[in-house]
Amino acid sequence: GAVVSQHPSRVICKSGTSVKIECRSLDFQATTMFWYRQFPKQSLMLMATSNEGSKATYEQGVEKDKFLINHASLTLSTLTVTSAHPEDSSFYICSARGQGVGNTIYFGEGSWLTVV
Amino acid sequence: GQNIDQPTEMTATEGAIVQINCTYQTSGFNGLFWYQQHAGEAPTFLSYNVLDGLEEKGRFSSFLSRSKGYSYLLLKELQMKDSASYLCAGSPSYNTDKLIFGTGTRLQVFP
Numbered sequence: 001g002a003v004v005s006q007h008p009s010r011v012i013c014k015s016g017t018s019v020k021i022e023c024r025s026l027d028f029q030a031t032t033m034f035w036y037r038q039f040p041k042q043s044l045m046l047m048a049t050s051n052e053g054s055k056a057t058y059e060q061g062v063e064k065d066k067f068l069i070n071h072a073s074l075t076l077s078t079l080t081v082t083s084a085h086p087e088d089s090s091f092y093i094c095s096a097r098g099q100g101v102g103n104t105i106y107f108g109e110g111s112w113l114t115v116v
Numbered sequence: 117g118q119n120i121d122q123p124t125e126m127t128a129t130e131g132a133i134v135q136i137n138c139t140y141q142t143s144g145f146n147g148l149f150w151y152q153q154h155a156g157e158a159p160t161f162l163s164y165n166v167l168d169g170l171e172e173k174g175r176f177s178s179f180l181s182r183s184k185g186y187s188y189l190l191l192k193e194l195q196m197k198d199s200a201s202y203l204c205a206g207s208p209s210y211n212t213d214k215l216i217f218g219t220g221t222r223l224q225v226f227p
Contacts, residue, residue: 043203043219044159046217097212110158
């Protein structure tokens with residue numbers, strides 16, 4: 001079964017509104033999670049590293065104030081897309097390294113965001 | 117830099133063997149991952165190489181040469197369901213939980 005779960009899997013929001021995506025590690029604690037974005041027919045681009053109990057670390061070119069990341073517990077990280085615009089429409093995926101499950105990096109199911 | 121390069125697209129015939137290559141800059145990486153991604157879905161883990169050599173897992177095998185900055189994914193006995201994108205990803209030595217993805221290779225298997 002899945003070791004990393006994301007919610008919602010699909011969301012449509014109006015331009016100018018904010019939307020929150022959750023990423024949960026199941027049955028293990030993740031002090032670090034990662035958020036990726038993927039546009040159609042392109043590869044995954046790392047957006048930021050989510051650190052439990054501290055500020056996220058953003059990759060170059062990613063707007064911190066637009067993509068708010070909160071890692072309030074050892075099993076939950078959230079990504080909030082603020083003031084969404086149609087160009088933010090994308091596939092957002094989180095990942096975390098599993099503990100006691102082969103020690104590999106697992107991805108959530110992904111969240112499709114469409115901004116209309 | 118930490119560029120990871122793959123061919124953009126490949127085609128193959130059902131039942132055949134296909135090799136997908138991945139090259140990367142040798143400095144700074146600690147391990148290479150291969151993921152499979154079907155359209156509209158999240159990537160699924162295929163393999164992880166941290167030492168040189170070939171790792172075999174059923175119909176899929178992955179090879180790594182750290183000195184050459186080179187890896188490949190070998191798919192045998194191709195099936196139609198293998199049509200997908202195959203992503204090569206490096207794990208930086210400064211943060212082994214992080215993944216830097218290559219461009220991905222879209223493989224189309226024909227009957």
